[in-house]
Amino acid sequence: MEKGVIMSIIQLKGVEKTFHDKTEEVFAVQEVDLTVEAGDIYGIVGYSGAGKSTLVRLLNGLEQPTKGIVKVHDQDITQLSTKDLRNFRRKIGMIFQHFNLLWSKTVLENIQLPLKIAGVPKAQRKERAEELLALVGLTGRGDHYPAQLSGGQKQRVGIARALANRPEILLCDEATSALDPQTTDEVLDLLMDINKKLGLTIVLITHEMHVIRKICNKVAVMEKGRIVERGDTLEIFRNPQQEVTKRFVKKETAEDDTEQILQAFRNENPDGLIVNLHFTKDSANEPVISQAIRKYPIDISVIHGGIQKTIDGRFGNLTVMISGNELHQQQALVFFKGQGVEVEVLKGE
Ligand SMILES: Nc1ncnc2c1ncn2[C@@H]1O[C@H](COP(=O)(O)OP(=O)(O)O)[C@@H](O)[C@H]1O
Numbered sequence: 001m002e003k004g005v006i007m008s009i010i011q012l013k014g015v016e017k018t019f020h021d022k023t024e025e026v027f028a029v030q031e032v033d034l035t036v037e038a039g040d041i042y043g044i045v046g047y048s049g050a051g052k053s054t055l056v057r058l059l060n061g062l063e064q065p066t067k068g069i070v071k072v073h074d075q076d077i078t079q080l081s082t083k084d085l086r087n088f089r090r091k092i093g094m095i096f097q098h099f100n101l102l103w104s105k106t107v108l109e110n111i112q113l114p115l116k117i118a119g120v121p122k123a124q125r126k127e128r129a130e131e132l133l134a135l136v137g138l139t140g141r142g143d144h145y146p147a148q149l150s151g152g153q154k155q156r157v158g159i160a161r162a163l164a165n166r167p168e169i170l171l172c173d174e175a176t177s178a179l180d181p182q183t184t185d186e187v188l189d190l191l192m193d194i195n196k197k198l199g200l201t202i203v204l205i206t207h208e209m210h211v212i213r214k215i216c217n218k219v220a221v222m223e224k225g226r227i228v229e230r231g232d233t234l235e236i237f238r239n240p241q242q243e244v245t246k247r248f249v250k251k252e253t254a255e256d257d258t259e260q261i262l263q264a265f266r267n268e269n270p271d272g273l274i275v276n277l278h279f280t281k282d283s284a285n286e287p288v289i290s291q292a293i294r295k296y297p298i299d300i301s302v303i304h305g306g307i308q309k310t311i312d313g314r315f316g317n318l319t320v321m322i323s324g325n326e327l328h329q330q331q332a333l334v335f336f337k338g339q340g341v342e343v344e345v346l347k348g349e
């Protein structure tokens with residue numbers, strides 16, 4: 001592949017999926033266009049019922065679309081025969097919220113299962129499974145049963161099994177939703193590591209914006225079967241457009257007790273100016289606050305907020321109180337704006 005050439009590995013055009021319930025039609029996926037490039041960690045986020053699982057099942061042919069084209073590697077998979085579809089599915093790995101391991105089989109046997117189905121000879125299976133165990137950091141656990149493992153370890157087995165046939169695409173359906181926050185981060189680190197090491201393309205669906213922020217370079221937001229917003233993760237976090245996206249971003253970045261803290265500051269400092277500084281450009285890396293304090297005779301207290309990072313850069317909000325005379329307060333605001341920081345003055349009640 002030529003350097004710099006963008007290669008789309010998954011392409012959806014005008015895809016719809018309608019389920020016919022007893023009494024009604026469910027429009028699970030509607031008019032979805034989507035392009036995933038090789039090497040992406042592409043996140044799809046949405047509330048429960050938005051159509052995420054249906055969409056991801058369309059990508060490996062577990063569901064057939066009612067309408068539209070699903071291309072993987074330039075091949076329209078909706079046109080494949082049953083046999084070709086079965087072979088094709090082998091080249092796409094998938095992991096699930098509840099791991100879907102066989103409880104009566106050992107870790108090594110679980111990992112070897114897809115290899116067995118693919119007809120790989122026994123000795124090779126064993127060797128490959130050991131290799132995969134090492135890749136996911138479970139060397140020495142091959143003889144354990146799933147019930148003897150923690151949630152994070154179970155998902156590592158799920159990942160090893162999904163990678164057994166060397167897929168180029170890994171689909172993750174709420175793969176960390178059953179895990180505690182720390183284990184979630186460990187599994188996400190592993191996915192990021194595999195993405196880099198193996199050049200694996202990952203499509204990941206979740207209802208947690210934290211997952212998106214942590215590892216995805218691209219994100220699409222789904223609502224009622226449609227993709228309502230999409231883009232580079234950093235851009236979406238910095239400038240969400242749709243209401244649903246704003247809600248997701250806010251949940252990942254906001255603190256709960258904000259309003260009470262603000263009120264306490266207002267009571268203590270009636271002359272202070274409370275402003276929200278919105279860092280959308282690379283200004284989030286600049287020490288603009290300390291610069292402002294040095295430039296003008298003012299004090300700035302941070303009330304709440306913070307700068308967070310995605311894999312591509314930083315973004316964030318800081319709510320601060322600027323104390324000083326009115327002229328200097330205003331000069332500081334002009335200074336912030338000049339540094340590419342968006343400024344919103346919060347009026348007291
Ligand atoms: N096999 C099915 N038969 C009927 N309705 C379904 C089926 N699968 C999903 N749905 C419906 O499609 C919609 C989207 O579901 P789903 O893709 O599971 O959403 P999500 O994964 O975002 O929670 C829901 O209204 C769900 O009830």
Ligand SMILES: [Mg+2]
Nearest residue numbers: 052053054174
């Ligand atoms: Mg789902």
